[in-house]
Amino acid sequence: MDFPDDLKYTEEHEWALLEGDLVSIGITDFAQHQLGDVVFVDLPAIGERVETGKAFGVVESVKTVSDVYAPLSGEIVEINSELLDAPETVNNSPYDDGWMVRIRPDDAADLDALMDAASYQDFIEEE
Amino acid sequence: MKKTVLNQTHRDLGARMVEFGGWDMPVLYRGVIAEHLAVRTAAGLFDVSHMGEIQVSGPQAQVFLQYATINDVAALTDGQVQYSALCYPHGGLVDDITVYRFNAEKFMLCVNAANSDKDFAWLQQLALENPGDYQLINRSNDFAQLALQGPEAAAILSGMTGVDLLCLSTYHFCEGDVAGMPMIISRTGYTGEDGFELYCSPAAAVPLWTALLEQGASAGLVPVGLGARDTLRLEKAYALYGHELSEQILPLEARLGWITKFEQGDFCGRDALLAAKTAGLPRQLIGLRLTEPGVPREHYPVWAAGRQVGEVTSGTMSPSLRQGIALALVETRVATATSALKVVIRGREIAAERVKLPFV
Numbered sequence: 001m002d003f004p005d006d007l008k009y010t011e012e013h014e015w016a017l018l019e020g021d022l023v024s025i026g027i028t029d030f031a032q033h034q035l036g037d038v039v040f041v042d043l044p045a046i047g048e049r050v051e052t053g054k055a056f057g058v059v060e061s062v063k064t065v066s067d068v069y070a071p072l073s074g075e076i077v078e079i080n081s082e083l084l085d086a087p088e089t090v091n092n093s094p095y096d097d098g099w100m101v102r103i104r105p106d107d108a109a110d111l112d113a114l115m116d117a118a119s120y121q122d123f124i125e126e127e
Numbered sequence: 128m129k130k131t132v133l134n135q136t137h138r139d140l141g142a143r144m145v146e147f148g149g150w151d152m153p154v155l156y157r158g159v160i161a162e163h164l165a166v167r168t169a170a171g172l173f174d175v176s177h178m179g180e181i182q183v184s185g186p187q188a189q190v191f192l193q194y195a196t197i198n199d200v201a202a203l204t205d206g207q208v209q210y211s212a213l214c215y216p217h218g219g220l221v222d223d224i225t226v227y228r229f230n231a232e233k234f235m236l237c238v239n240a241a242n243s244d245k246d247f248a249w250l251q252q253l254a255l256e257n258p259g260d261y262q263l264i265n266r267s268n269d270f271a272q273l274a275l276q277g278p279e280a281a282a283i284l285s286g287m288t289g290v291d292l293l294c295l296s297t298y299h300f301c302e303g304d305v306a307g308m309p310m311i312i313s314r315t316g317y318t319g320e321d322g323f324e325l326y327c328s329p330a331a332a333v334p335l336w337t338a339l340l341e342q343g344a345s346a347g348l349v350p351v352g353l354g355a356r357d358t359l360r361l362e363k364a365y366a367l368y369g370h371e372l373s374e375q376i377l378p379l380e381a382r383l384g385w386i387t388k389f390e391q392g393d394f395c396g397r398d399a400l401l402a403a404k405t406a407g408l409p410r411q412l413i414g415l416r417l418t419e420p421g422v423p424r425e426h427y428p429v430w431a432a433g434r435q436v437g438e439v440t441s442g443t444m445s446p447s448l449r450q451g452i453a454l455a456l457v458e459t460r461v462a463t464a465t466s467a468l469k470v471v472i473r474g475r476e477i478a479a480e481r482v483k484l485p486f487v
Contacts, residue, residue, distance in 0.1 A: 036143075036354075037160040039444035040422045040451075042473070058473065060422045062159040062443060063354055084420060 002027045004095055008071065008111050012053075015095065016071040018108055022078075023125035025071060026099045027059060027090065030124050035061040038090040040085040043100060048076045050103060051111065057100060059090065072110035074103035131176035132271055132329045140350055148241030150177040152353050158356035163446040166318050166359055169347030170171040170277030172339055173356055175324070176332060179243025180270050181250065185261030188234050195253050196226060197378060197400075199391035202455040203228040208298045208315050211386055212378055213246060214396030219374040222246050223313060223366060223383070227300060228432060235266070237324075239368045243267050253395060268434055271332035275339060275348075276322030276359075283343040284323055288312065296319075306338040317356065319363030319485065358443050364414060364454060364484035370425060370441045371412055371454055377403055380456065381412050382484070410437060411459045415468060417451035421477040423470045429455045430469040430476060436461040439470060447487045453479070 013031035017024045032038065042058035050056040053121040055067035056076075079101050083089055090098040105111075117125060128151045137144065142153035153174065155162060163169050192200045198211035207228055213221035222242040227235040238246045247265045254263055275284060285292050290312055291301035300313035310327035327335055340348060341359055357367070364382070366372050371381050378387050379400060389401055417423060423442030428435045437457030445452045453470065461468075462481065469476040 021479065036155060037158050039160075042421075060444070062358060062446070063154065065422075065424065 002095070003029065003117040003121055005117045007095065007117065009112035009117065010069065010071045010114055010124075011123060012069045014069060014071050016111060018111060019102075021104065021108070023072065023101045023105050024102050026094055027068060028120070029094050032091045032094045032098070035059065035064060035066060036087065036124070037062055038087045041087045041100065042088065043079045043081075043083070044076050046076050046079060048072060048110065050076060050101075059068045059087075068100065070103075071114055072103075072107075074105040076101050077104050078102035083121065108109050119123060129177070131174055132272075132332045133174045133176065136336060137174065137335055137350075142350070142352060145353070146438055146473075147353055148177060148239070150240055152177060153350070155352040155354045155360065159352070159358060159444045160168055162349060162351040163358050164301045165347060165349045166277045166320055166351055166355065167447060168278070169349075170279040170283055170322075170343055171276065171318075171349055171351035171355070172336065172343070173274040173276065173351050174332075174336070175274050176271040176329075177240035178272050179238040179240060179246065179265070179267040180326070181238060181247055182233070182264040182266050183236065183250075183261060184233045184264070185259075186232055187259035188232055188261040188439075191257060191261050192226065192234055193391060194394050195250060196224070197388065197394055197396060198226070199388040200226060200228075201391065205230050206299050206301055208291040208300055208313055209330055210298075212372075212383060213249065214378065214394075214400070215374065216396055216399060218396045220368070220372045220376060221249050221374070222368055223372055227311075227313070242368060249444065269328070270326045270327045270458045273325045273327070273332065273335060273339065274316055274318075274322060275325065275343075276316045276351075276381070277320045278310050279343070279346040279348065280320070280322040283346055283348055284312075287338065287342050288487035306335055308335060308451035310335075311334040317365060318359040318419060319365070319487070320359075337469050355381055357441075358446055361441050361443055361452065361454070362445055362447055362487040364486060366412075366454075367441060371456075376456070377408070379404055380408055384418070408459055411462055412440065412454055412456050413462050414482045414486060415439075415453045415455050415470065415479040416448075416482045416486065417453075417470060420451075420477045421470070421472045423453035423472065423479070427453075428469060428471040428478075429457050431457075431461045431465055432470065436468070442470075445486060449478075452486045
């Protein structure tokens with residue numbers, strides 16, 4: 001499993017990446033592996049607000065329905081609508097093509113509260 | 128939790144294990160969709176040793192089964208299998224089963240894993256009320272069961288048995304050797320594909336599993352978990368106890384009218400079922416296909432004309448159709464009046480249409 005060093009991670013298995021003044025969000029390689037074949041992704045509308053730790057979307061595998069939680073608060077400025085037609089992209093490319101939303105964070109410094117790759121790896125090994 | 132004799136074999140294959148009906152079972156090995164498609168296009172191997180087997184034997188075995196089951200046992204010939212069900216006096220379902228006739232005095236019922244003990248206790252109670260020259264034996268621990276399913280199943284199995292599979296037609300069985308081990312070879316399954324269910328001794332299960340996977344590898348045979356078993360049966364609209372079938376659901380509501388043989392004579396539940404049929408059934412099981420993106424799931428409400436008219440009993444994203452499909456128990460009036468319904472998913476009404484079954 002792959003955990004890029006430039007990402008930040010949550011205990012709910014989302015990743016976040018600061019790109020300019022926006023933050024991209026998706027689910028981790030560990031999460032997609034646990035879910036199995038992703039068959040549906042439900043994303044919020046552009047302009048909606050997301051709050052740290054609150055569900056903003058849903059990812060469904062054949063057998064399960066899982067919420068996706070916001071790693072930090074902000075406003076949705078972009079969604080990956082490709083996932084609506086090709087949800088399996090979340091399995092195939094969880095960190096790149098499988099990104100879910102981009103938000104304009106209230107405060108990008110909130111990212112500091114998240115885990116780095118090494119801490120996240122320790123976390124999932126303990127789980 | 129109970130384990131089949133193949134438990135360690137599944138773990139060695141990297142299966143993800145889940146609890147199902149009190150059993151520790153593989154839900155998937157490589158992935159539900161890949162396993163599903165392998166069964167539709169080539170072949171899959173399932174461990175279904177959790178299923179229960181109940182033997183009914185003796186001169187009056189058939190008389191007892193004619194009362195205990197809703198289908199017509201007298202229609203069976205030696206070596207034939209029949210889909211049937213056990214009902215309570217009020218018509219609700221104890222279980223859906225298959226009945227194997229070895230000869231006029233020996234039958235075997237294959238029952239759902241989670242219902243196995245309940246079914247046996249129920250049959251014993253019926254036997255007390257209907258004494259006769261027959262005996263019931265719970266033989267669930269005497270059998271392991273593997274299901275080999277898919278268009279390549281017969282070609283794979285024919286290389287491992289002396290039995291002429293061309294002479295073994297659908298819903299028939301025989302006793303014979305596979306990979307040199309004696310077993311019951313039944314041309315049945317729960318996937319809608321051609322295939323076999325092999326009942327062997329628990330000691331034979333691991334060598335049989337290994338031999339089948341080896342023999343079938345070049346034909347595309349892969350191990351398949353309960354995840355794909357569920358999507359395969361749902362695409363074919365086969366009922367699953369605990370979902371489409373329950374103590375509160377009549378077989379007539381669940382599309383099992385074709386196995387409810389009122390003309391066979393008296394059977395447990397007959398009076399109630401006949402009365403319900405005469406009065407008209409208020410609800411029925413239908414097939415829905417979502418016409419908008421989404422995945423219908425069990426218990427999601429079904430709406431029509433601005434109100435709830437039923438709920439989903441089983442739903443999934445169909446791997447074959449790549450669309451959301453569902454079986455739903457809905458008001459008969461609505462089901463016959465409109466084909467445009469809604470499934471409520473997380474508070475949103477998603478458009479669905481009633482479709483003919485099976486889905487695939």
